[in-house]
Ligand code: HEM
């Protein structure tokens with residue numbers, strides 16, 4: 001029997017690291033206190049910022065991996081391969097856009113951001129900017145778009161695993 005064609009270990013590790021961080025971000029985003037004009041970035045909100053910037057760092061590594069590697073050869077039909085590629089590109093785009101919009105919003109609130117609590121990150125909008133405020137609303141809306149896309153992606157994975165019973169899910173299996 002042929003060994004299944006899989007993504008390499010780094011790509012698989014980064015996929016599941018991002019899954020864990022995104023899961024945490026939705027839980028934190030939906031359970032943290034509502035953010036108002038005078039809200040301080042403490043507690044669950046501080047956690048949302050730390051996890052979010054770590055997620056952006058993981059995505060930077062992932063995009064670097066993707067730009068320098070090819071995924072294993074696809075076993076899908078042409079139309080299905082096209083739909084899957086489109087979904088993956090949209091996932092990548094939202095996994096960058098949602099955190100960057102959150103960062104712009106945090107900057108407009110003059111919240112200091114760090115990477116891993118150690119390296120200070122620059123502000124992406126001036127404190128008090130109305131643009132930065134508006135980006136907070138788009139952050140929330142696009143987070144729902146990301147959620148919908150993730151549901152589609154997971155549904156496709158379940159379909160491959162339990163209905164088509166092909167080897168697609170094994171391509172990203174952690175071990
Ligand atoms: C994929 C990563 C992320 C997801 C899924 C996510 C998700 C969410 C969700 C669901 C909310 C609550 C929205 C609401 O109650 O209407 C939220 C709010 C917020 N997030 Fe994120 N977030 C992410 C990354 C980030 C990052 C990286 C930052 C900042 C560095 C950030 C900063 C904020 C801020 C400031 C709010 C409050 C926005 C407001 O109410 O105006 N988020 N996020």
Ligand code: HEM
Pocket residue numbers: 015018019022066071084088091092095150153154157168169170171172173
């Ligand atoms: C039960 C959960 C999940 C399973 C079983 C799963 C499985 C997979 C599999 C098998 C692939 C490879 C597809 C192929 O070879 O064409 C893949 C790719 C991908 N997944 Fe997931 N996934 C899950 C959750 C997620 C989540 C939550 C996200 C987003 C945060 C995500 C983002 C991606 C992206 C962006 C790719 C494209 C990778 C690339 O080609 O560079 N996945 N996933």
